[in-house]
Amino acid sequence: MAGTQSGGKEISVGGELRRQPNRFTDRITPDGTWPVEPGRYRLIVSLACPWAHRSIIVRGLLGLQDVISMGVVDPLRDDTGWRFTLDEGDQDPVLKIKYLSEAYLATDPTYDRRVTVPSIVDVPSGKVVTNDFPQITRDLHTEWRAFHRAGAPDLYPEAMRDEIEAVAEPIYRNINNGVYRCGFATTQEAYDNAYTDLWDELDRVSARLESRRYLMGDRITEADIRLFPTLVRFDAVYHGHFKCNRQKLTEMPVLWAYARDLFQTPGFGDTVDWDHIKRHYYVTHRHLNPSGVVPQGPDPSVWNEPHNRA
Template identity: 65%
Template sequence: MNYVTRGKEYSRDDRYLTTRITADGRDGYPVEPGRYRLVVSRACPWASRAVIVRRLLGLEEALPMAIAGPTHDERSWRFDLDPGGRDPVLGIERLREAYLARDPGYARGITVPAIVDVPTGQVVTNDFPQVTIDMSLEWKPYHRGGAPALYPPALRQEIDAVNEVVYQDVNNGVYRAGFAGSQESYAAAYERLFRRLDLLSARLEGARYLVGETITEADVRLFTTLVRFDAVYHGHFKCNRQKLSEMPVLWAYARDLFQTPGFGDTVDFDHIKSHYFLVHDDINPTGIVPLGPDLSGWLAPHGRAALGGRPLGDGTPPGPAPAPETVPPAHTPLAAATS
């Protein structure tokens, strides 16, 4: 869990399980459809990357998914959305059990996304930056027909460079602001965040996507922070120079992605708000979950098609999500737009 440490700047624990699932099984875990279970929470921006990439690539059958509830405590994410409070495949109540099956002395962060080896019940990896890259590269034989190229060879160097600054300044930057333990560390994180958002806005003013003419891994990684910005980061994490909806280029860019199948239809705003405002009780000790913001704007025209580009390149949009993975309509902008 994340906590505020008085007088200290925020530092993320990035000691992940870096074992990989690869086509040749060189780490001991070969790609095998149906063998593994991707554990996520819709609340978590790092897990949401994996949810989006899996859906765009059509890996639903090859890599089944377990959805944990939006809240957790010091004992980890729990499967309280499932009947009896247990994941029906893994048979566990909390993700912690799969981490301890891998290492009984495990003392690092119990995070999502995590991929669990079903036969052993052990977590294989929670290395979230690598998980989505491996979905594109190692799981390619199991992509759906029409899957987009999210990590094309000719653009990988640029994608990696963009991903690094977006991670440092934006994805993790909002956390550095929100969990800052001193005025100085908060101010530094705040300035760094909005300086990068200004640079990204300038970059996207004349280009529909971050790298190249199509959606790539870079867009997925930026989107999962932007989609949480007004609902959570602006107020809860004090990232309040502007709302996303007050930054015209980034707001239109985010709506463009949101309205692309595979992006917005994976977003559960109810889970997002419940997680941040209930779990972070050192920041929000009352546990009051805000009723706003108005979500209907996510469905407004974005006008970004005028910049050209081909959202999914030579690919096609994914079909509807499987019924068990469909976000409840009441947790989406559709409810706001029709109320």
């Protein structure tokens, strides 16, 4: 179906968000075309982006910081895409490029779609290996195991993978992507459908977490890492900016305690950058917030209140 563009994301004629497929889907494996090799690859992220956030968390929890380097783009995305203006000389210090789009064009000179994060770039060639964000974290678990830190958690245990995917798929469809479906809807019907899907799923997840500490039970897994980036942005961005306003996260006792539990776990809260998150959404999405004014609240200190879930 033909569509129009809004905020760099495809919107269908029916008013509903349609995401473009990931263009680069190669994988880094011990015996593949792109071999596992410490120091060879660079993970490019935005601290504002929930899809990139999950890769930051996994990289840290598994202790891969010295194995896969990381570059951070400016939270404000302009017409040329993600920029490296946070670094000296306005260029990434390793890749020596000013825009992530340069790596995309080095890989495919005809590329004319949206440039996305996270992306993993091969440093020697400057080419993008993958921007397939779901597979990136799976492969950090499975393909880089030889370089995990001692005592690293098994976030994607083989015996639980089918269950993790079964739980995480509706979370992605209705919550992770659901907030965007609400925010970028251009018809009332599309918004209403997305809103209903979002809150039905949040209620289901809340009910699941009433009887278990984490989504899979008593251990943190990939499923929790996929949900957390949306929850941590909920009151600051999605509740108002994306019209996901039945309740605030702080008004949902189970989910709020669960989110604080994760936030206070090393490797989660210390990866949250409130300034990047709020400036990206409220300044970049001028069609939703024409003034570009960034709200002062909410108070982030509440995230450190006791969660009582241990």
